Structure formats: structure tokens, C-alpha cells
Amino acid sequence: MLPFAVALKSGESPYRQIVYAATKAVVSGELKPGDPFPSVRELSQALKLNPNTCQKVIAELVRDGLLEVRPGVGTVVTAARRSSAAERRELLSGQVEQLLVEAKRLGLAEADVLNAVAARWSHLFGERRDASR
Amino acid sequence: MIAVDVSRLSYRYGKVFALRDLDLAIPEGAFYALLGPNGAGKTTLLQLLMGMRRIQQGRVSLLGVERSALSIREKSTIGYIAEGQALPKWMRLEELERYLSPLYPTWDAALANDLRERFDLDPRRKIRTLSRGEYMKAALLCALAPRPKLLLMDEPFTGMDVLVKDELVRGLLDVAGNEGWSVVLSSHDVGELELLADWVGFLDAGHMQLSEPMEALRKRFKRVEVVLRDDTNRPAATLPTEWMSVERAGVRVSFIAPNFNETFVSDVLPAHFPDAARIEVFEATLRDVYLALATRERSRARREEAA
Amino acid sequence: MTWLAQLRHVAAKDIRQARVLLLVYFGVVAWATWGACKLTRPDKTSTQGAMIFVVATGLFVVAALVQADSPTRSDAFWPSRPFYASAVFAAKLFVMGAIVIGLPLAGQFIALSAIGTTPARIPMLLLVAAWSYALWLFAAMIVAALTRDLRTFAVVFVSLCVLLLLVLEEWPKRLQFSVGVRTQEIATLLGAIVAIALVLTLYRTRDMRGRMWVAGIAAAAAMLISPMLPSSPGLVPSSPVATTEAASLTRWATVRAELVEGPAGARRPWLRFRVRAEGATATGRFGLSISSATVYLRNGSTLEVPTEEAGLSVALAAQPYFRSVRGPLVSAQGYEVDAKLTDLQRAAVSAGFDSVTVEGRVTIWNRQAIATMPMVEHAALGVDNRHLEIVRLDRSADTVSLTMKIFSVDRSDGQSIGFGFGGPDLALVNETRDQELTFRSGNSGGVSGTLVLPGNEAHVSTAEYDTAPLRPGDRPFVVDDSWISESHLVLSKWTPNDSYPVRAKVIVSP
Numbered sequence: 001m002l003p004f005a006v007a008l009k010s011g012e013s014p015y016r017q018i019v020y021a022a023t024k025a026v027v028s029g030e031l032k033p034g035d036p037f038p039s040v041r042e043l044s045q046a047l048k049l050n051p052n053t054c055q056k057v058i059a060e061l062v063r064d065g066l067l068e069v070r071p072g073v074g075t076v077v078t079a080a081r082r083s084s085a086a087e088r089r090e091l092l093s094g095q096v097e098q099l100l101v102e103a104k105r106l107g108l109a110e111a112d113v114l115n116a117v118a119a120r121w122s123h124l125f126g127e128r129r130d131a132s133r
Numbered sequence: 134m135i136a137v138d139v140s141r142l143s144y145r146y147g148k149v150f151a152l153r154d155l156d157l158a159i160p161e162g163a164f165y166a167l168l169g170p171n172g173a174g175k176t177t178l179l180q181l182l183m184g185m186r187r188i189q190q191g192r193v194s195l196l197g198v199e200r201s202a203l204s205i206r207e208k209s210t211i212g213y214i215a216e217g218q219a220l221p222k223w224m225r226l227e228e229l230e231r232y233l234s235p236l237y238p239t240w241d242a243a244l245a246n247d248l249r250e251r252f253d254l255d256p257r258r259k260i261r262t263l264s265r266g267e268y269m270k271a272a273l274l275c276a277l278a279p280r281p282k283l284l285l286m287d288e289p290f291t292g293m294d295v296l297v298k299d300e301l302v303r304g305l306l307d308v309a310g311n312e313g314w315s316v317v318l319s320s321h322d323v324g325e326l327e328l329l330a331d332w333v334g335f336l337d338a339g340h341m342q343l344s345e346p347m348e349a350l351r352k353r354f355k356r357v358e359v360v361l362r363d364d365t366n367r368p369a370a371t372l373p374t375e376w377m378s379v380e381r382a383g384v385r386v387s388f389i390a391p392n393f394n395e396t397f398v399s400d401v402l403p404a405h406f407p408d409a410a411r412i413e414v415f416e417a418t419l420r421d422v423y424l425a426l427a428t429r430e431r432s433r434a435r436r437e438e439a440a
Numbered sequence: 441m442t443w444l445a446q447l448r449h450v451a452a453k454d455i456r457q458a459r460v461l462l463l464v465y466f467g468v469v470a471w472a473t474w475g476a477c478k479l480t481r482p483d484k485t486s487t488q489g490a491m492i493f494v495v496a497t498g499l500f501v502v503a504a505l506v507q508a509d510s511p512t513r514s515d516a517f518w519p520s521r522p523f524y525a526s527a528v529f530a531a532k533l534f535v536m537g538a539i540v541i542g543l544p545l546a547g548q549f550i551a552l553s554a555i556g557t558t559p560a561r562i563p564m565l566l567l568v569a570a571w572s573y574a575l576w577l578f579a580a581m582i583v584a585a586l587t588r589d590l591r592t593f594a595v596v597f598v599s600l601c602v603l604l605l606l607v608l609e610e611w612p613k614r615l616q617f618s619v620g621v622r623t624q625e626i627a628t629l630l631g632a633i634v635a636i637a638l639v640l641t642l643y644r645t646r647d648m649r650g651r652m653w654v655a656g657i658a659a660a661a662a663m664l665i666s667p668m669l670p671s672s673p674g675l676v677p678s679s680p681v682a683t684t685e686a687a688s689l690t691r692w693a694t695v696r697a698e699l700v701e702g703p704a705g706a707r708r709p710w711l712r713f714r715v716r717a718e719g720a721t722a723t724g725r726f727g728l729s730i731s732s733a734t735v736y737l738r739n740g741s742t743l744e745v746p747t748e749e750a751g752l753s754v755a756l757a758a759q760p761y762f763r764s765v766r767g768p769l770v771s772a773q774g775y776e777v778d779a780k781l782t783d784l785q786r787a788a789v790s791a792g793f794d795s796v797t798v799e800g801r802v803t804i805w806n807r808q809a810i811a812t813m814p815m816v817e818h819a820a821l822g823v824d825n826r827h828l829e830i831v832r833l834d835r836s837a838d839t840v841s842l843t844m845k846i847f848s849v850d851r852s853d854g855q856s857i858g859f860g861f862g863g864p865d866l867a868l869v870n871e872t873r874d875q876e877l878t879f880r881s882g883n884s885g886g887v888s889g890t891l892v893l894p895g896n897e898a899h900v901s902t903a904e905y906d907t908a909p910l911r912p913g914d915r916p917f918v919v920d921d922s923w924i925s926e927s928h929l930v931l932s933k934w935t936p937n938d939s940y941p942v943r944a945k946v947i948v949s950p
Contacts (some may be wrong), residue, residue, distance in 0.1 A: 003277070006276050008328065010327060010418045011356075011415065011416040011417065011418035011421070012416045012418070013348070013351050013416065014327075014328055015348070029186055041307065043305065044306045044307070045303050045307060047328065048299070048303065048329065049304065049306075049328045049329070050164050050306070050328065050329050050330060050331050051306060052164065052331045053328075053331060098251075121152075148451055163841035171940040180514075183519070183520050185514075185516075185518065185519045185520060185646060186646065186649050187645050187646060193448075205441075205522045205523075205524060206522070209522035213513075215520075217514065217515045218516075218517055218520065219513075219515045219516070220509075221457070221517060223457055232453055233451075235441055235445075235449060236441055236446075236449075236521055236522050236523070237522065237938055250833065393642055
């Protein structure tokens with residue numbers, strides 16, 4: 001089992017899917033600095049994915065600064081990496097776009113969307129957020 | 134280095150050509166998925182690579198050496214599994230291992246033990262008593278233990294139940310992928326290969342219709358869905374012929390484009406659909422590509438027959 | 441792994457795989473050997489069956505060996521492994537030679553020794569046996585290489601044998617050709633080389649095209665034909681051990697002919713004569729064959745009628761027609777000859793004729809002494825690749841009789857000639873007194889058969905001889921103990937040497 005959530009969908013580059021999932025896990029704090037990251041072998045076994053692809057994933061994550069290789073320990077999540085809100089928002093951009101396109105298709109207006117978001121947020125996380133923020 | 138180099142290979146059974154002027158180049162370290170419909174010639178190709186059939190026409194080189202010039206030592210670095218290959222039924226698994234290991238200088242007994250445990254195979258059982266899944270596991274064990282540089286697999290997972298397939302795939306990945314070996318795996322079932330392979334080739338009508346890295350395939354094959362503003366019929370003739378699996382229903386048009394690039398969205402699509410309401414571009418799954426290619430080949434063959 | 445190491449490796453695997461079959465084979469060979477060792481016993485009737493079982497089982501073993509690593513099956517396992525194809529094939533050949541041929545060859549050796557074959561002859565006999573067997577095995581090897589499994593092999597092989605037998609039945613009738621033994625030997629040797637080369641090619645190229653099939657079946661047929669061909673008797677004349685008399689005869693035979701039945705009042709339209717040649721001696725006999733009769737008619741014309749032998753249907757070319765009797769030979773009774781008349785001829789002859797002559801040929805047979813034996817029970821002699829033994833000797837006041845056992849082992853291709861079943865001609869010769877008693881042969885019978893392997897044929901026969909009972913005043917000398925002790929047994933053979941045409945006037949009794 002992998003320490004972060006990833007469900008590979010057919011039709012999309014698995015490489016990009018895993019990079020995305022891993023990045024999301026690190027950025028959202030699910031993977032904490034210093035946590036060991038699965039090796040190429042573990043990734044390959046868990047996802048039944050070609051090890052070359054797994055190798056590329058890790059290389060990309062290392063290049064992005066999300067992971068680092070510690071001699072004698074293996075690949076771990078980099079310590080003290082602060083991700084800006086902008087970075088994090090960027091991660092969501094794809095899904096935001098999907099949400100908006102879908103809303104348009106259903107003929108909703110921007111305000112409807114924001115209300116829906118606010119309602120859902122409080123339902124899930126129990127916080128009141130001012131939609132105007 | 135090129136692990137498999139095939140040049141103008143032709144093979145026929147009687148009057149029927151199974152392979153016709155086939156060219157193929159597989160780089161070292163690749164996990165090559167050889168796709169194609171039933172009877173496309175995949176088994177013949179793999180048999181020719183392995184040296185189990187006489188080359189009628191063309192050239193085959195493996196790991197840089199002409200097939201006919203392979204020394205015994207070089208041959209011991211090439212492994213082969215086929216559904217239709219009969220392991221000696223009367224031997225026990227341990228006897229088979231003992232029979233094979235002296236033939237391979239690189240036989241790794243520790244790996245063999247490891248795989249045997251992983252596959253949960255009883256070495257004392259006779260091969261004749263093994264179920265189909267166990268049989269393939271035993272075959273895979275015997276193919277992997279010598280740590281081959283090139284592994285040829287002919288439909289190894291066909292008809293396996295999911296659990297066994299899972300074990301086989303993991304076992305294979307564990308050993309092959311991590312050593313930089315080259316693997317050629319043929320299948321007519323696309324699904325399992327999408328994650329495994331980093332190179333893909335499509336064999337149909339005796340030729341390689343396509344042979345490239347998986348990433349390149351993903352980049353250039355896209356599924357496009359267009360929603361037109363109105364129902365005006367756009368004659369199919371105006372659409373480029375290289376677009377495949379073209380479907381229309383009312384205002385929706387979808388197709389697979391094999392030549393997607395940056396200008397596609399900005400120039401090509403607007404040129405063909407100036408009044409599109411919405412255009413969406415999706416990743417084409419390997420299955421989509423396979424179906425598109427196979428269908429195109431079928432209709433081409435039918436047109437040729439009619440002519 | 442080196443080539444040689446691979447050969448051993450595959451051979452060991454094959455033996456392990458076929459161990460049950462090999463055990464059965466060993467049993468069959470042991471049983472055949474045990475049976476063959478008993479051939480010389482008087483109660484033995486036939487040994488043919490055992491050899492067939494050995495060959496049949498051997499064929500199966502070879503087929504199993506070859507198909508364990510088939511060169512033509514598309515699902516064969518060995519081609520995807522780093523084997524030297526030639527080593528795989530050589531391993532099969534090795535097991536074939538060492539075990540499939542080797543085991544029964546040892547059995548054959550044991551049997552040959554047990555039945556008392558001359559040791560000097562044994563290596564050659566073993567070679568012939570091994571080669572004849574090898575031909576069968578090569579044929580099996582080819583068919584097994586081309587077929588998928590043992591059942592298909594059996595079907596194809598048996599069909600091939602049946603087909604060949606049918607062809608060979610028909611062929612000699614159409615094509616009377618006789619191939620010399622040397623040519624046959626060379627042809628089979630070449631054929632065997634081709635067979636091995638063919639299967640080796642199959643192993644190396646795994647070429648399964650139709651033409652390989654055709655070549656294979658042709659080669660297999662060639663292998664099988666040799667043991668199936670009727671053996672061409674190569675006449676190898678035996679060298680005599682000793683001669684006691686000069687060979688040639690300067691005397692001429694006297695031919696007597698009598699008219700026994702004439703056309704007048706005859707039930708059938710022919711003339712019947714009784715003819716004989718007289719004047720034979722201890723070393724010279726005459727064979728007589730009459731070809732025609734000439735009738736000199738009263739009206740001056742002559743009538744020539746061809747004759748047929750009647751009565752005794754004796755093949756005159758092979759044997760003198762009269763039997764040996766004791767003492768100075770007297771003329772035998774002769775035999776009857778018929779001359780068939782057409783209606784016209786019958787009428788002419790019935791009208792009356794002056795005389796009749798018969799025309800024919802006289803063949804001079806000379807006796808050649810081959811060997812001598814002391815006249816005691818259990819005296820044994822090896823001559824002309826035969827082993828002779830006096831198993832019984834009886835003497836009464838009137839006669840001497842003995843039973844001789846003769847046995848030999850030959851190459852089955854009929855390369856030696858001997859006495860056949862009847863045994864040699866025997867005479868009791870007393871050189872001190874220059875007197876001789878001839879034996880006449882009585883009952884004889886025997887058994888022949890193969891031992892463990894094909895290619896060697898053993899003949900065991902017994903022949904009985906006795907001297908004819910005395911007629912008063914017939915024998916000028918007394919055969920008593922002292923006479924016998926001074927004499928020895930002379931074995932001789934009669935051979936035809938010369939012949940001349942003869943014409944004899946027919947005695948017509950009124």
C-alpha cells in the first residue's frame with residue numbers, strides 16, 4: 001500500500017497521474033517532511049506499473065524539489081518545504097476548470113457555484129467560510 | 134543498443150504470408166508491448182526471434198548479434214515463454230530447475246528460490262499436475278532465473294484468472310524491470326499492458342502498423358469530441374483521412390486524431406469545425422488506439438478484397 | 441556447457457524419462473536371451489517370436505527418445521533453450537547405440553556363446569546383427585522425428601511397413617532384378633548416413649516443409665527395405681577341408697531308356713519312358729535330364745516331341761536322382777518321362793514306328809570330401825561354419841546307424857551355403873582296407889530362427905543316417921568291430937561339374 005492516494009485512470013499518462021497525486025499529497029501535508037517515499041520497486045509492485053515509468057516519476061519529484069535522496073535511507077519527502085498558496089491553488093486548477101465547465105453546461109451562474117462550494121465545505125469540514133474571501 | 138533488430142522479415146505458411154517485409158527496432162531496456170489481433174503474426178514473429186523457426190526472408194539481430202550467429206552463451210541470455218510451449222510434464226519442478234540451471238551460466242538459484250516462494254510453487258510437484266496458472270508461473274520462474282537480457286513472452290497472461298495474472302505481473306516487474314532487461318510481451322488484450330509497457334507496437338496484416346514509446350503514443354493520439362452549433366451535415370469527405378474512428382451523432386462528432394500537437398487545437402480543429410460550440414480533447418486510451426488501428430486495417434483489407 | 445557435457449546431460453535426462461520403458465525393454469531382452477540360449481536343446485521348436493518383441497520394443501524406445509525432444513513439434517521445449525541442436529540429437533543416438541542396441545547385443549553375444557558358435561565368427565555375426573537392427577531403428581528415428589506423438593508414430597510406421605511389404609510382393613514379379621550383395625551393403629550404408637543427416641538437419645533447422653517429410657519417408661523406406669528384401673543367396677563356395685579322391689571323372693554314363701506306355705491303347709495321348717543313367721561310382725554320379733523324344737515313323741518321317749518329367753518330381757538340377765546305397769553303387773531305378781502327343785501325332789505313332797530315341801543331357805556330379813570325423817558318439821566337428829555332432833551311434837549285426845546334429849548361425853542375408861537341413865553325405869571309409877560303406881540319409885528335421893536380434897539366423901537340425909540292410913552275397917567284406925575301428929566318417933558334398941548331351945535308343949518291349 002502506498003502512503004498517498006492514487007487511482008490510476010486509463011487514458012491518462014500514469015506518469016502524470018502519479019506525479020500529480022504525490023505532489024498533492026506533499027503539498028496538502030498528507031506526506032510530511034522526512035516521510036519515506038516508496039522506492040521504484042515499491043511503486044512498481046503496488047501499481048503494477050513499469051519500473052522505468054516509476055523511475056521517471058521519482059526523478060521528476062526530486063527535480064521539483066518534493067523529494068530528496070538521503071544516502072543510506074532512501075528517498076524521502078524534503079524537509080521544510082513550504083508551499084505557497086499559489087502553488088496549491090495551481091494544483092487544483094484542473095479540477096476547478098472541470099467544475100466550472102460542468103456548471104456552465106448545467107446553466108448555472110458564478111454565484112450558484114460559489115454557494116454550492118460554501119455549502120459543501122461547511123458540510124464536510126464544519127467551518128463557516130465567507131464566500132466573498 | 135538495440136535489443137531486437139528486425140529488417141524486412143517475411144514469413145509465409147504455404148501461400149499465406151504471416152509477416153511481410155516487417156521492420157522492427159526495440160531499444161535495450163524497453164518493456165515492449167506487441168499488440169495485434171488474433172492471427173496477426175505475433176506468435177510467428179516471436180518464434181522467429183527466438184530461433185524456433187527458419188528465417189525465410191529478412192534479417193533478425195538480437196542484442197546486437199545476427200540470430201544465426203548467436204553463440205550458445207549469447208543464446209543463454211535470451212528467455213522465452215509461450216502459452217503453446219510444453220514444459221516436460223513428467224519432471225518435478227525441482228528436476229526441471231536442475232535440468233535447466235547448468236545450461237545457463239547466469240542462473241541465479243537464489244532468485245529461483247525467491248520466485249518459487251513468491252509464486253507459492255511446490256518444487257516436488259510434477260509439472261503435469263500443475264494448474265494453468267501454476268504452469269505459467271513455473272514457466273516464468275524458469276525464464277527469469279537465468280536473468281536474461283532479453284525476455285520474449287508470447288501471450289503469457291491469456292486466459293489467466295485475475296489473481297494469478299496479478300502475481301505473474303508483479304513477479305515479472307520485480308525482476309525484469311529492475312535490471313534493465315528488455316522485455317517483449319505479446320498480447321491481444323490491451324488492458325493489462327497500458328501500465329506495464331513503455332514501448333508499444335501494433336502488428337497487423339504482417340506489418341508493424343505502429344512502433345513507438347508509450348509516451349509518444351499518448352502525446353500524438355488524442356480523442357477529440359466536437360459539439361457543433363447546429364445540425365448541418367458536414368460531409369465526411371472533408372475530414373482528414375488520418376482521423377480514425379470518426380463518429381457522428383446529431384451535433385456531436387468524435388474521432389481519434391493520430392497527429393496531435395500544439396497547432397492542432399489552435400489551427401487544425403478550427404479549420405475543420407469553424408462553428409463548433411465546444412471542442413474537448415481527451416487522452417486516448419491504449420484500447421482506443423488499438424481499436425482505431427485495427428478497425429482501419431479491417432476496412433482497408435475489405436476494400437482491397439472488393440477491388 | 442560444452443557440447444559433450446550437453447550430450448551427457450540430455451542423455452541422462454532421456455534415460456530418466458524413459459526409465460520404465462527401458463526396464464521393460466531390459467526384461468524383453470533378458471527373456472529373449474534366455475530363450476535363445478536354449479536353442480540347441482532338442483525340445484526347442486522356434487525362437488522367432490522373441491526377436492520380434494525385442495525389435496518392436498526397441499522401436500518404441502527410440503521413438504520415445506526422439507519425441508522427448510522433438511525436432512518438428514512447434515510446442516517443443518528445447519529449441520528455446522541454449523542447446524546445441526546437434527548435441528541434443530547426438531544424445532539420442534548415444535542412448536540408441538549404447539542401450540537400445542547395446543543391451544540386446546550383449547544378449548546376442550550370450551546366446552551365441554551358449555549355443556556354441558565358433559568364437560572367431562562371433563564378432564562378425566554381432567556386427568551383422570547390430571547393423572540389421574540399426575536399420576530398423578534408423579527408420580523409427582526418422583518417422584518419430586516427423587510425427588507428433590507415439591500413437592501417430594505407430595500408425596505411420598506400421599503403415600509404411602505394410603506398404604513396403606505389399607510393394608515388395610509385387611515388385612519382383614515385374615522387375616526381375618537382382619542386386620549384388622556388395623551393392624546392397626553400400627546402398628544401405630549410404631542410406632543410413634542420409635537418414636542421420638536428415639534428422640540432424642531437422643534438429644538444426646527445424647524445417648518442417650513438405651519436402652522434408654517426403655525425404656524422411658523415402659529414407660525410412662530405404663532403411664526398411666533392406667531387412668525386408670528376400671535374401672539374395674550369394675553363393676560363397678565353401679573351401680573343402682580335405683579331399684580323399686580325385687575330383688574329375690573320366691567315365692561316361694550309360695543311359696537306358698524303356699518305353700513303358702505307348703499311345704496304342706493308352707488312356708492318355710502320350711509316350712512314357714523310364715530312363716536312367718548307369719555307371720556311377722563312389723565319387724562320381726550322373727544326373728540325367730531328358731528334353732525330347734524322337735520317333736522314327738514307318739513312313740520314313742521323324743517326329744520330335746518334347747518331354748516332361750513325371751513320377752518323381754525331382755528337381756534334377758539340384759540333386760542326383762538316385763539315392764546312395766551301400767557298397768559299389770548299382771544303378772538306381774531311374775525315373776519316368778512323358779512325351780505328350782497331339783492328336784495328329786498320336787494317329788501317326790499309332791500307325792506304327794521303327795524306333796524311338798530320347799535326347800537330353802547328363803550332368804556329372806563329383807563327390808568332394810569336406811571333413812572327416814571319428815566314428816564315436818559325441819564326436820564333434822566344426823566345418824563350414826557348422827557345428828556337427830554325432831549324438832547317437834548304433835550298431836547291429838546288419839546296419840550301422842547314427843544321428844547327427846547340425847547347427848549353425850548365419851547371417852540372415854543368406855551369405856553362406858551349407859548342407860541345408862538334410863545334412864552332408866556320409867560315408868564310412870576304411871582306408872586300411874580300401875573299403876567303404878555309404879550311408880543313406882533318413883529322417884531329418886530342424887529348427888531355424890533368430891536369437892535375440894535380427895541379422896543372425898540359427899539353424900539346428902538333426903539328421904539320421906543308416907546303412908542299408910545287407911542283402912546276401914551283396915557285400916564282399918565284413919563290417920565288424922575291427923573294421924569300424926579302422927574307419928572314419930567322411931563328410932562329402934556332391935557338386936555338379938560338367939555335362940554333355942546324350943541320346944539313347946529306347947527299348948520297346950513288344
